[in-house]
Amino acid sequence: MxxxxxxxxxxxxxxxxxxxxxxxxRIKRExxxxxxxxxxxxxxxxxxxxxxxxxxxGIDEIPISLSHKDAITVERVGKTTESLFKLKEGDSIxxxxxxxxxxxxxxxxxLLIGGGIGIAPLLYLAEVFGEKKKDIxxxxxxxxxxxxxxxxxxxxxxxxxVSTDDGSLGKKGSVxxxxxxxxxxxxxxxxxxxxPEKMLRSLLEFFNExxxxxxxxxxxxxxxxxxLGICGSCCIDPKGLRVCRDGPIFYGGEILNSEVGRYxxxxxxxxxxx
Amino acid sequence: MGIKISGIELENPLxxxxxxxxxxxxxxxxxxxxxxxxVVSKSIGMESREGYEGPVLLKVDCGxxxxxxxxxxxxxxxxxxxEDFDRYCPLIISVFGSSSSEFVEVAEDLEDYADAFExxxxxPHVEGYxxxxxRDLTFVEDITREFKRSIxxxxxxxxxxxxxxxxxxxxxxxxxGADAVVAINTVKGLRIDVESGYPLLGNVYGGLxxxxxxPIGLAAVYSLYKKLKIPIIGVGGIEDYRDVLEYLMAGARxxxxxxxxxxxxxxxxxxxxxxxxxxxxxxxxxxxxxxxxHRKRKRKRKR
Numbered sequence: 001m002x003x004x005x006x007x008x009x010x011x012x013x014x015x016x017x018x019x020x021x022x023x024x025x026r027i028k029r030e031x032x033x034x035x036x037x038x039x040x041x042x043x044x045x046x047x048x049x050x051x052x053x054x055x056x057x058g059i060d061e062i063p064i065s066l067s068h069k070d071a072i073t074v075e076r077v078g079k080t081t082e083s084l085f086k087l088k089e090g091d092s093i094x095x096x097x098x099x100x101x102x103x104x105x106x107x108x109x110x111l112l113i114g115g116g117i118g119i120a121p122l123l124y125l126a127e128v129f130g131e132k133k134k135d136i137x138x139x140x141x142x143x144x145x146x147x148x149x150x151x152x153x154x155x156x157x158x159x160x161x162v163s164t165d166d167g168s169l170g171k172k173g174s175v176x177x178x179x180x181x182x183x184x185x186x187x188x189x190x191x192x193x194x195x196p197e198k199m200l201r202s203l204l205e206f207f208n209e210x211x212x213x214x215x216x217x218x219x220x221x222x223x224x225x226x227x228l229g230i231c232g233s234c235c236i237d238p239k240g241l242r243v244c245r246d247g248p249i250f251y252g253g254e255i256l257n258s259e260v261g262r263y264x265x266x267x268x269x270x271x272x273x274x
Numbered sequence: 275m276g277i278k279i280s281g282i283e284l285e286n287p288l289x290x291x292x293x294x295x296x297x298x299x300x301x302x303x304x305x306x307x308x309x310x311x312x313v314v315s316k317s318i319g320m321e322s323r324e325g326y327e328g329p330v331l332l333k334v335d336c337g338x339x340x341x342x343x344x345x346x347x348x349x350x351x352x353x354x355x356x357e358d359f360d361r362y363c364p365l366i367i368s369v370f371g372s373s374s375s376e377f378v379e380v381a382e383d384l385e386d387y388a389d390a391f392e393x394x395x396x397x398p399h400v401e402g403y404x405x406x407x408x409r410d411l412t413f414v415e416d417i418t419r420e421f422k423r424s425i426x427x428x429x430x431x432x433x434x435x436x437x438x439x440x441x442x443x444x445x446x447x448x449x450x451g452a453d454a455v456v457a458i459n460t461v462k463g464l465r466i467d468v469e470s471g472y473p474l475l476g477n478v479y480g481g482l483x484x485x486x487x488x489p490i491g492l493a494a495v496y497s498l499y500k501k502l503k504i505p506i507i508g509v510g511g512i513e514d515y516r517d518v519l520e521y522l523m524a525g526a527r528x529x530x531x532x533x534x535x536x537x538x539x540x541x542x543x544x545x546x547x548x549x550x551x552x553x554x555x556x557x558x559x560x561x562x563x564x565x566x567x568h569r570k571r572k573r574k575r576k577r
Binding site: 009012013014015016017018019021053055057058059060061062092094096225226227228229230231232233235236237238239240242265266267268269270271 | 293297299301305329342346347
């Protein structure tokens with residue numbers, strides 16, 4: 001996200017960034033607490049890994065990654081997502097963005113690792129790699145069989161391995177338990193990961209030990225308020241990287257020694273352990 | 275091009291404005307390394323605040339409209355961020371409160387970390403704070419006086435432009451013992467979503483910043499310079515070195531930059547070198563420029 005000439009910079013100065021009215025075309029129930037909202041109108045400048053600021057009018061505005069070029073997949077976790085779940089097809093929301101850098105899309109042999117709702121941005125990424133007929137392997141982690149997301153979608157375009165915390169499907173335990181000899185029978189040109197903080201920290205350490213960090217890209221989540229890289233609520237230590245604009249996608253090496261998986265900040269800016 | 279203001283030596287007159295990338299020690303370190311002469315923290319208060327519901331920031335055609343709502347972790351929890359700040363340049367801590375005792379209580383615990391304090395008497399969108407007290411001459415004078423009595427660091431008072439006569443507020447701050455005034459904070463504004471009729475900001479009202487407010491900031495600085503003896507820090511819509519020159523000529527001794535960091539995170543380095551080059555090429559010193567517009571006017575009047 002940037003502009004390279006003075007002319008581009010001048011043009012950017014006149015551009016308004018206000019919520020755009022977007023009609024919900026279709027709502028798909030993924031499981032009890034997760035739904036995908038498809039948009040009527042195409043958004044500009046979409047890319048896997050980018051996110052939008054979703055304004056539920058009268059409630060609040062929250063950042064959500066794209067799960068398709070024209071959709072977001074949302075987990076019901078609080079007041080704003082609860083209100084979003086009450087909307088029906090034909091209702092509209094306000095959308096600012098897409099914002100953020102998006103994934104660096106490259107390589108022939110691709111490994112995707114997603115935990116929980118973190119699998120959502122990887123689906124859009126897999127679709128883009130799938131169109132290019134790349135060799136994709138996907139590891140999906142979930143709490144249980146009921147909460148597992150996008151198994152069918154990934155099976156269409158990739159080899160899929162599953163783990164569940166309760167062992168109700170696939171391997172028991174976290175996605176880390178799947179990173180065994182079988183997965184690494186082949187070499188990967190690029191590895192993409194998104195999921196809970198603890199999982200990301202474990203993956204950072206794991207790939208660091210394997211000396212593969214330069215082949216890893218991570219999608220991070222923090223409290224994003226402005227989305228434009230100026231308020232500072234999403235900055236991560238120790239480099240002060242802005243998740244909303246320098247990210248949300250970072251190469252492993254950029255964040256190995258960061259706060260990721262150790263602590264994050266709440267809405268007030270106070271640190272809390274993860 | 276070093277400059278001294280309220281007893282602090284700055285390597286250049288360009289300061290990071292409050293509210294921009296100033297809520298963590300590491301982001302302040304990052305901006306310090308881009309060449310800022312000093313950095314101002316996010317406004318810190320007695321109790322933690324989550325801030326307003328979104329949207330909290332809109333980019334409008336001529337600038338930005340924000341209503342973050344003074345989110346901060348409280349002064350007690352801000353100390354761990356201050357511990358991370360590595361003092362690459364001076365740090366000014368912005369403080370907000372609803373009474374002089376609140377301002378003092380917050381600052382007492384942060385004094386060791388601050389090269390100066392900036393009293394936020396000007397945030398335009400939080401009830402009971404900022405502009406609501408910053409519009410009242412007696413409050414401004416009393417809060418400044420009480421603050422100076424208890425806190426030994428230089429004290430800057432940030433003024434709201436949302437008043438009839440900003441110079442009266444500036445004079446009240448000066449009477450209270452302020453070491454400098456900062457002008458201006460954002461201008462009260464509002465936008466509406468025409469599809470739905472909802473106000474676009476979660477808080478309805480917000481503060482307008484960016485290049486559209488530059489003439490308002492310049493007018494404030496120019497009129498304050500005529501009335502005040504203490505130095506003025508100019509802020510509002512500065513995007514390049516020519517904007518800085520305008521503020522200096524209007525009477526500012528230093529300037530703050532906020533919104534323009536959206537366009538370029540490296541803006542301090544750029545403006546600093548442009549400004550140095552300009553002064554060199556024209557064989558000028560900072561002191562020749564500061565308040566120049568006033569001296570030109572005087573000469574004209576004498577004729």
